[in-house]
Amino acid sequence: METRPSACATHDALLLLLLTSQVKAGLSGCSLKPQLGMQPPLPPEAVRELVCSCLHRDPIAADLRCSLFVAAAQNYKRDSLLRPFPPRYISGANKDFEELLADVKSLPGVRELVRLRPGEGDHHLALTHWILSSNSFAVKTLQKDEYAKLCNLTENERTSAPVPDFLFELEYCDQMNVRFERMRTGRDVFYAFHGSRLENFHSIIHNGLHCHLNKNSVFGEGTYLTSDLSMAVLYSPHSSSWRESLLGPLLSCVALCEVIDHPDVKCQVKKKDSEIIDRQRSRAKNSEGGDVPQKYFVVTNNQLLRVKYLLVYSQKRNLSRHSRSTSWFLRHHFAIMMSLYLLLLVFIGALNSTTFVSFWSKLFR
DSSP: OOOOOOHHHHHHHHHHHHHHHHHHHHHBBOOOOOTTSSOOOOOOHHHHHHHHHHHHHHHHHHHHHHHHHHHHHHTTTHHHHOSSGGGGGTTEEOOOOHHHHHHHTOOOOOHHTTTTTTTTSSSHHHHHHHHHBOSEEEEEEOOOGGGGHHHSSSSSSSGGGGOEEEEEEEEEEEHHHHHHHHHHTTTTTEEEEEEEEEGHHHHHHHOOOOOOOOOOTTOOEEEEEEEHHHHHHHTTTOEEEEOSSSSSSSEEEEEEEEEOOOEEOOOOOBOSSSBBOOTTTTTOOOOOSOOTTTTTTEEOOGGGGGEEEEEETTTTTTTTHHHHHHHHHHHHHHHHHHHHHHHHHHHHHHOOOOOHHHHHHTOOO
């Protein structure tokens, strides 16, 4: 009599095959293959295994992606910042921000996520799975000693720029690399920094930098970059992130971009085999401030650049005893100034008092 496998055994075999294929198919670094729109949702146990695999492989990179998503979700401009938006929170044409924010605020840290038991936190795991899923790129954590190599890619002077606390590399899929190389067509590539608010980076790493979204038009329309990291940091203030993040609750992020040396990249560059500045490349369209300054670049074509590295600064990790005392003075500066002001008034009043002047003169007679 022929023996047939049980339904449970068949399900386990299919699940094992699914997990093996998805983990092997994923890019290196922290990335999971997304679910295709026409496929049924993955079972919770499959999602759990995929998420845990990614968290074990590169927990810092996974933490970063969650932090960028949370920063965008918590911002009041979340509707425009969450691009892409998790489909499980869409009902018809409506986005359920209330349910999304409830899950975001209760999302456990990566250490707690891997400890969840079967049946616990399935909605959190599903959200994390979506955040970490991408078929076009992966995020990989780099060692801090790679910072010197990144500085050598630009004209940045390390002495004048703050050293990042974390470094990450974006690894693109073959299709994206082929598209970029086709656009390059033998031209040189250089690197430059782009500073932006933390809540923008969820969209930036998924969709790239878009010049039409740039609000700074002093030197023309386009995406602004610089070879000076200390300048880029000024456009990347520390912002509230994921409170459960291993990186810290207050983060700042700067992108180091690959840029194709193309006429649509406006900058101060000399003509070939000449000492004369190429005026056709020194001014962008609709510039109000004249030529693009030294160490700045205005990219007017989205396809000429892509984010390659992320430099992340954590305010928590930079707090020394000195900075903590400084921050105490900053938090209480109004009370301190008022106290000093009152002391000054008392001193002036005493100087104008005949009784005090008489006492003072007798004291030092």
